[in-house]
Amino acid sequence: MVWWKTILQAFACGGGALKLARRRKLLTPEAEQVMDRFKHEVAEELGLADKIAQQGWGEMTTRECGKVGGTMVKKMIKMVQDHLDR
Numbered sequence: 001m002v003w004w005k006t007i008l009q010a011f012a013c014g015g016g017a018l019k020l021a022r023r024r025k026l027l028t029p030e031a032e033q034v035m036d037r038f039k040h041e042v043a044e045e046l047g048l049a050d051k052i053a054q055q056g057w058g059e060m061t062t063r064e065c066g067k068v069g070g071t072m073v074k075k076m077i078k079m080v081q082d083h084l085d086r
């Protein structure tokens with residue numbers, strides 16, 4: 001899970017790799033790839049990987065996408081808190 005360190009570094013550097021603007025676009029391609037892998041991992045944990053593979057993200061319900069996004073945020077907050085507690 002080397003890519004988890006990339007997310008932690010982004011937060012530890014005050015969002016250095018992430019753009020915290022209204023557009024919510026990531027500044028670096030590496031950060032975008034990391035977040036995409038993270039999104040797919042969370043979707044797999046939630047049992048949505050097969051549906052995404054067959055139908056794509058465009059056919060996901062708002063509830064399913066919200067569940068993925070909400071879980072991502074919870075995990076990122078926990079990672080940062082764990083990192084700061086060290």
